[in-house]
Amino acid sequence: MMTFLKRLLIGRPLKSNELGDQKLNKLKALAILSSDALSSVAYGPEQILIVLITVSAAAFWYSIPIAAFVLILLLALILSYRQIIFAYPHGGGAYVVSKENLGIFPGLISGGSLLVDYILTVAVSVSAGTDAITSAFPSLHEHNVLIAVIFVILITILNLRGVTESASILAYPVYLFVLALFILIGAGIYDIVTGHVPPELHTPIGTPVAGISLFLLLRAFASGSSALTGVEAISNAIPNFRDPAPRNAAKTLASMGILLAILFSGIVFLAYFYGIKPAAEVTVVSQIAEHTFGRHFMYYFIQGTTALILILAANTGYSAFPLLAVNLAKDKFIPRMFTVRGDRLGYSNGIISLGVLSILLIIAFGGQTEHLIPLYAVGVFIPFTLSQTGMIVKWVRQKPKGWVVKLLINSAGALISLIVTMMFFLTKFAQVWPVLVFLPIIIYVFHRIKKHYNAVGEQLRLTTCEPALPIEGNVLILPVAGMTHVVDNSIAYAKSLSVNQIIAVYVPFEREEGEAFEEKWKEWQPDVRLVVLHSPYRSVMQPLLKFIDTVERKASQSSYRVTVIIPQFIPKRGWHNILHNQTSFMIRALLLHRKNVVVTTVPYHLKK
Structure with missing residues (x-):
């Protein structure tokens, strides 16, 4: 059943030699990797x-030079980042x-x-998109968290189906959003040029x-720079x-930069000429669309594509997070499981x-994550600053050849990024x-994981690890719960x-029970020694583990090894397991931490 459900949701497994078919062309990559930047x-x-x-409101004209600096x-x-793409392909x-x-x-700070x-x-992104949807349908507002979680699950499943498949589906809303904003900007500029926008606005x-000050202008510049989040995703x-790949990535990065520049400057330009004031209930884009088209089809088209792009901006994270995790895992700073490819x-x-982590964050903040945007932005500008500083050192x-020009480019980027980062912290x-x-x-967790992997490698390496101790014999302990086919099989x-x-070893809770069992055992298995451990506190684990430890200490003195064989029956249906005590699992879990004890499970499969 689980396998069928997995195949239904994710699709058939792909062979390793089909990896090339999962690569993105420039058109799909632009949609998938630019959605975060464009949505900003x-x-x-x-x-x-x-x-x-x-x-x-008179200060709004400053948005034009601020946008120019952005x-x-x-x-x-x-x-x-174009230079980074070719330097680190x-x-x-x-x-x-x-x-x-x-x-x-510094690398770990960036990572x-x-x-x-x-x-x-x-x-x-998902919370913002959900807000846009529930704003249009107020009756859904109380279900914000549930709707956001469902969207995250859907996007997760879509990405588990493969990069190409998710790109094929998610590219359409991204390009619809770009088309909608181009129409909006074009229509708005036309109205301005033809004099339909009163100059007194x-x-x-x-x-x-x-009351204007340099500090306030820098603060506005830092806030506007939040539109640049996601620019680094392509290089990851x-x-x-x-x-x-490097050439295609560089072309895609350039296309993203051009689109972002046109859309950002267009919205700032229209907001200035229309005299748009930010409001808690209505976004700036919504006000511009209403001024330009009224509340007709194009207005709702723009609002709908905006909501979609905000939700799908999450897909940039799904494209870049796993690849960044792979690099960290290869360097042993996070678990190696992140380097494994799925079906x-x-x-x-x-x-x-x-x-999973995104869902936990949405639930923790009740879907109201908008006040995390500054934290979200500063989390990008710290790596911006460090990466460009790193490129300065490299040049x-x-x-x-041509390193002076490259040095100047990175120096300008590093300086501006540092200013923006500092402004976020100050304001x-x-x-x-x-x-x-x-x-x-x-960073502490990264170092602890790295230390663990180094320690494991050192202990497992044949040139450094201790030689295996000689084993002269084996003492086998068999915990039994009754006289059954499971025990007989073991x-x-x-x-x-x-x-x-x-x-x-049998652990009864009453002495009479133990004596009766011992008599029956002598008749059933007279050649197998039985030890009865009475447990007045009704615990199987404590007396059993104490006995195993005692035997292990005596066996180790004569180079004997203790092996515990655990009889276990396997139900025909997986859900049947919840109907039975999982004592065998608990015994095995506890014994695995015993240094000189070998644990073996002998399964007995039920037929009905």
């Missing part, structure tokens, strides 16, 4: 206006760049920041505004591209882990302070082994 157009311009409105930062990031992005050029510690950021990407550019996901050749453990060390400390707590914890197996002694 829906809230990035609004973040600028939210800061400026604290002075007055575009300069975008250009620096695109050029920088196997992916890894900020983590690999920081680790190789700045050291392990840890991005892992958490991708979890936030999924939680924030906006303050002329250059108008002096009382290079292995998902068809060959030549559909995707890194299923990374996909499932991301889905200075290696001095390849939004109440929202971003958790990064100062969880990053040290994550005794037959025990007798087939070359052992020095077989000891059956």
Whole structure:
């Protein structure tokens, strides 16, 4: 049943040599890996206006030069990550760049920041999209968390089906959103050019505004820079591209940068000319669409595609998180299970882990994750700063052809990213302070995992590990709960082994019960020694483990090994297991931690 359900949801397993068919072309990759960055157009311009409105609506003209500086930062990031793509064609992005050029510690800061950021990407994006849906249908508002969790589960299943299949489905909403915004921007500019927008709606550019300050402008710039989250995803996901992967990834990155620049600047431009004021109930994009088209088909088309892109922005996390996890796992900083490909050749453990952690975050915050956006943004700009600083070090060390131009590009990007990061900490400390707590914890966990893997490797290596101790004989202990076919099957197996002694152990709760069992045993298995351990406190485990430890101590003195054979019957139906005591599982789990005890399970399969 479980296998059928798995095949229904995920599809048939793919052979390893079909991996090439799961690679993305540029068109699909642009949709999948750009959804996070493009969706930020829906809230990035609004973040600028939210800061400026604290002075007055007259300050809105500053959104134009602020947007220009955001575009300069975008250009620096695109050029920088283009260089990273060719310098590190196997992916890894900020983590690999920081680790190789700045050291392990900066690399782990980048890696840890991005892992958490991708979890936030999924939680924030899906919650924002759910809010857009429940705003249109207020009766669903009380089910926000449930709806968001369902969306995460659906996107998780879609990604488990494979990169190509998820891209084929999710590309349509992304391109519909781009088309909708192009129509909106085009229609808005047409209205402005033809004089349908009254000039008194906006303050002329250059108008002096009382109360404006450099600090406030930097704060608005930092808030607007949240529109650049997701830019790094393509450099992390290079292995998902068809060959030549670096060249295709670089072209996709450039296309994303152009689209993001046009959409971001277009929304900022229209918001300024329309005199749009940020409101809690209505988004800036919604107000622009209503001003341009009224509440007709195009308005609802734009709102619908915006809601979809906000939800599907989560897919950027599903594309980049597993590949980043692979790089960290290869370096032994997180569990090796993240390097294993699933049935559909995707890194299923990374996909499932991301889905589960995102759901937990949504539930923990009741679906109201919008105040995590600053934390979400600063989690990206820390790796931005470190990766570009790492590239500066790389160019200075290696001095390849044209390195001066590359150095200037990365220096500009690193400086601006550092300013944005500092502004987040200075102006939004109440929202971003958790990064100062969880990053040290994550890095500590990384080091503990690395230490464990190193210790395991050292102990298992033949050149360093202790030689195996000689075993002169074997004492076999057989816990029994009665005289049944299960026990009979286990005794037959025990007798087939070359052992020095077989000891059956029975643990009754009443002495009379033990004496009666002992009499019957002598008649049934007279050649197998039976030890009866009375348990006045009705515990099977305590007297059994105490007996095994006693035998093990005596056996070890003469180089004997103790083997515990656990009889276990296997029901025909899986659900039948809940109808029976799982004593055998508990015994095995406890004995596995005994250093010199071998545990063997002898199954007896029931037929009905």
